[in-house]
Structures are given as C-alpha cells and as structure tokens.
Amino acid sequence: MKVFLSELAESKLLKLSEYLLEEWNLKTRDKFISKLNDKIKQISNQPDSCPKSSEFKNLYKCVVTKQTTFFYRIIAERKEIEIITIFDTRQNPDKLKKDID
Numbered sequence: 001m002k003v004f005l006s007e008l009a010e011s012k013l014l015k016l017s018e019y020l021l022e023e024w025n026l027k028t029r030d031k032f033i034s035k036l037n038d039k040i041k042q043i044s045n046q047p048d049s050c051p052k053s054s055e056f057k058n059l060y061k062c063v064v065t066k067q068t069t070f071f072y073r074i075i076a077e078r079k080e081i082e083i084i085t086i087f088d089t090r091q092n093p094d095k096l097k098k099d100i101d
Helices: 007-023 026-045 093-100
Strands: 002-005 060-065 068-075 080-088
Touching: 002 007, 002 026, 007 026, 007 080, 026 060, 026 068, 026 080, 080 093
Parallel strands: 002 080
Antiparallel strands: 060 068, 068 080
C-alpha cells in the first residue's frame, strides 16, 4: 500500500528533524529517519502489523522509538495509508487529542 503523511505529520516531522539536528547531530537525525522509514515500509507491507489505538477509533499506533510514535489510518478503498500525526510521547497526551480531533 502507498503511505503518505498528512500536512500535520509533515510539519511535525520537519520540526522533529530540525530539533534532532540542533540538539543532537546529523548521525542521530539520520538514525531516527532510518527507523521511521523502516516502520513505514513495515506498515506498507503489513498494514495491520501495529496495534489499533485504544484511544482513537480506526487509527493504529506505531512506535518508532520510545520517545516517538505515529498514528495512521488505512484507507482500504484507495489502498493507501495516511500517517495522521507524529507524536513525542514525552508531551502532554492532551496535545495528541487536539492533533487528532
């Protein structure tokens, strides 16, 4: 299945990438991007391989690192997967609800 990022997910990924470069280094950023790409390939080949979200109906939760999770939905009729948002698990969970609602 084709995987794409929502505008929100793209924006969050850009901010996260910039943060990793500023606060850490290129190697750390590239390592994260590699892990993210591996997870995207995983869900592309096996859309149901991540658990369904207990909080959000029709969404799946994919853990990239212990600090970063993304939420996605499967659009079966279009054979696509949309990554709705990328979330830093250290943030207040209420921010996630605002992103998804």
